[in-house]
Amino acid sequence: MAATESPLIEVEGLVKRYGNRTAVDGVDLEVRRGEIFGLLGPNGAGKTTTILTLLGLTEPTSGRVRVCGLDPARDAVSVKRKAGYLPDTVGFYDNLTARQNLRYTALLNELERDAIEGRIEELLEEVGLGNEADLPVGKYSRGMRQRLGVADAILKDPDVVILDEPTASIDPAGVIEILNLISNLAHHDGRAVLLSSHLLNQVQEVCDRVGIFVNGRMVAQGTPESLASELTEGGAVYELWVDAPEDTLREIVFAGDGEKPLSMTVSGPGRYRLVLRERDISGVMRSLIRNDVDVRQMRDLGSNLDQIYQRYFAEHEESDQ
Amino acid sequence: MTATTAQDGATWVRSRPGWTVVARKEFADHLLSARFLAMISILGLVAVGTVYGAAQSLGDVAQDASGAGIGLFLRLFTVNADPVPFSFITFLGFLAPILGIAYGFDTISGEVSQGTLPRLVAQPIHRDDVINGKFVAGLGAIGVIMTTVTLLVAGLGILMLGIVPTPNDFIRLVVWLIATMAYVSIWLALATLMSVVFRGSATPAVVCIGFWLLVTLFGGLLAQLGADVLSPVSPGDPASPLHNAQTELTLSRLSPAVLYDDASTALLIPEVRTLGIITYQQIDRAVSSSLTAGQSVLLVWPQIVGMMALTVVLFAAAYITFMRREVRA
Numbered sequence: 001m002a003a004t005e006s007p008l009i010e011v012e013g014l015v016k017r018y019g020n021r022t023a024v025d026g027v028d029l030e031v032r033r034g035e036i037f038g039l040l041g042p043n044g045a046g047k048t049t050t051i052l053t054l055l056g057l058t059e060p061t062s063g064r065v066r067v068c069g070l071d072p073a074r075d076a077v078s079v080k081r082k083a084g085y086l087p088d089t090v091g092f093y094d095n096l097t098a099r100q101n102l103r104y105t106a107l108l109n110e111l112e113r114d115a116i117e118g119r120i121e122e123l124l125e126e127v128g129l130g131n132e133a134d135l136p137v138g139k140y141s142r143g144m145r146q147r148l149g150v151a152d153a154i155l156k157d158p159d160v161v162i163l164d165e166p167t168a169s170i171d172p173a174g175v176i177e178i179l180n181l182i183s184n185l186a187h188h189d190g191r192a193v194l195l196s197s198h199l200l201n202q203v204q205e206v207c208d209r210v211g212i213f214v215n216g217r218m219v220a221q222g223t224p225e226s227l228a229s230e231l232t233e234g235g236a237v238y239e240l241w242v243d244a245p246e247d248t249l250r251e252i253v254f255a256g257d258g259e260k261p262l263s264m265t266v267s268g269p270g271r272y273r274l275v276l277r278e279r280d281i282s283g284v285m286r287s288l289i290r291n292d293v294d295v296r297q298m299r300d301l302g303s304n305l306d307q308i309y310q311r312y313f314a315e316h317e318e319s320d321q
Numbered sequence: 322m323t324a325t326t327a328q329d330g331a332t333w334v335r336s337r338p339g340w341t342v343v344a345r346k347e348f349a350d351h352l353l354s355a356r357f358l359a360m361i362s363i364l365g366l367v368a369v370g371t372v373y374g375a376a377q378s379l380g381d382v383a384q385d386a387s388g389a390g391i392g393l394f395l396r397l398f399t400v401n402a403d404p405v406p407f408s409f410i411t412f413l414g415f416l417a418p419i420l421g422i423a424y425g426f427d428t429i430s431g432e433v434s435q436g437t438l439p440r441l442v443a444q445p446i447h448r449d450d451v452i453n454g455k456f457v458a459g460l461g462a463i464g465v466i467m468t469t470v471t472l473l474v475a476g477l478g479i480l481m482l483g484i485v486p487t488p489n490d491f492i493r494l495v496v497w498l499i500a501t502m503a504y505v506s507i508w509l510a511l512a513t514l515m516s517v518v519f520r521g522s523a524t525p526a527v528v529c530i531g532f533w534l535l536v537t538l539f540g541g542l543l544a545q546l547g548a549d550v551l552s553p554v555s556p557g558d559p560a561s562p563l564h565n566a567q568t569e570l571t572l573s574r575l576s577p578a579v580l581y582d583d584a585s586t587a588l589l590i591p592e593v594r595t596l597g598i599i600t601y602q603q604i605d606r607a608v609s610s611s612l613t614a615g616q617s618v619l620l621v622w623p624q625i626v627g628m629m630a631l632t633v634v635l636f637a638a639a640y641i642t643f644m645r646r647e648v649r650a
Contacts, residue, residue: 080444
């Protein structure tokens with residue numbers, strides 16, 4: 001069924017310009033029911049602009065946007081009825097309690113009056129704020145606000161949930177709680193979730209697919225694993241910091257008895273990047289030690305999204321110059 | 322709103338307009354806020370003080386009023402006596418702008434600084450529901466305060482002096498309340514505009530207070546200055562003082578404070594028969610009498626309409642600025 005159903009979020013060729021500045025430059029993406037899509041990129045890459053366009057809070061310069069089959073630029077109210085949104089740095093009325101804040105959201109969404117109190121109670125329990133429900137939000141920590149924000153976004157039981165920087169500036173324990181909540185939204189409740197983040201290593205575990213966003217363009221899209229292998233020509237990338245000239249190193253590495261690297265490039269003074277077919281650098285290390293080359297540091301670059309993104313970003317910067 | 326061809330959801334129609342939900346929440350917040358308490362106590366003090374002053378000079382009031390025959394009750398609002406330097410309407414003319422500013426200066430900037438605006442506009446309401454609802458809630462809170470204070474003056478007067486308002490007095494008071502609301506709403510709309518234009522919660526308030534001082538303290542001075550420049554008094558021309566005075570009056574009426582002052586004077590002092598310039602020849606041997614409530618209302622109609630028009634213009638400016646603004650801070 002999921003395969004035949006059309007995506008809940010569809011974006012084709014989205015462009016948004018502010019004056020001369022192009023914030024979003026031809027972005028395509030799709031998010032289906034039960035899927036978490038991560039929009040990853042540095043601050044100012046155009047992630048929030050894309051999100052605001054999805055909610056009809058800003059109009060696209062060109063391109064096609066559909067949320068639940070509706071055009072947010074034309075029918076923003078209906079879209080906002082079906083899409084829950086957690087803004088970055090979410091704010092609440094500090095003088096009101098969590099319950100009162102959620103009640104206001106419920107009334108704005110015209111939920112049925114009889115059902116409101118039960119729904120609020122249930123959600124506050126779900127996000128772990130059951131005991132603090134009647135405390136003014138002014139007394140809440142960042143992590144608690146963020147969890148309340150998640151409750152606020154899904155109060156209307158939306159098909160689509162859009163979360164802008166859900167893990168930014170909260171402590172590590174809080175991040176895990178939030179990520180668990182987000183994972184449940186898609187994988188348990190079957191909603192389509194779009195989240196944005198600049199902290200890639202934090203969110204990669206929950207994302208089914210990610211898009212890497214740099215300077216308004218989506219430079220890569222796919223599952224975290226496929227991006228990793230695409231970038232590393234199907235191999236594993238390591239960076240070595242050694243006290244040896246390039247020629248010497250090249251000789252040792254390619255002449256070694258173990259597995260030979262696919263390629264070797266210089267990535268900085270005394271820093272070399274090696275691509276291996278398998279994720280196993282023991283052969284190379286053995287040859288280096290045998291030849292009395294001191295290895296100061298060794299880093300695995302192909303293992304997490306953060307480093308993949310760093311590389312995309314770096315490559316993109318270079319091509320812009 | 323046109324129906325969209327959607328495979329997964331039809332166009333959604335609210336059964337209750339979004340602005341009423343916003344207005345209801347904001348009104349409740351207003352009534353529970355410290356601001357409400359502060360405003361109602363300041364104005365309550367003004368009311369008690371001025372009525373006390375008026376009651377102290379009960380004899381004078383009665384004597385003053387005896388010439389006109391009617392309007393003794395309304396004198397409570399317009400007479401000032403020894404311990405209190407101003408009458409109720411003078412005080413209120415001065416303080417009413419503060420009321421409007423207090424309920425408008427953080428309309429939008431408050432939502433921005435709390436970070437609630439993006440969340441609010443992402444709810445299924447139209448964006449103008451936010452500013453409309455908040456404006457209506459502000460007007461509601463101000464209405465409650467003004468009505469309470471007016472009733473306090475009237476009630477104290479009845480208690481202390483034993484005078485009861487005539488139906489005519491009552492009509493004048495109601496129209497005066499409407500005029501006051503029109504005046505306060507100018508300031509509410511101005512403060513709302515400032516709260517859209519400026520970031521931060523203090524800036525809009527400071528700018529509004531600047532406007533308030535400009536209008537109430539320097540308005541008359543500027544009008545006089547303008548009149549002297551535009552139509553100076555020349556010793557050779559006997560008509561020139563009249564022209565000068567007319568220009569000054571016209572210029573001063575650009576100020577909402579003057580409009581309101583005119584309106585409240587004419588409404589609460591039935592003996593006032595004109596708001597324009599009268600020469601001695603015109604009032605020579607005129608029989609001193611009062612206007613009926615209907616005639617007084619007719620006299621101040623342009624002032625009331627003028628104040629409402631200014632409110633509309635200012636609110637429209639706030640509305641347009643808000644609608645065009647990007648949501649991101």
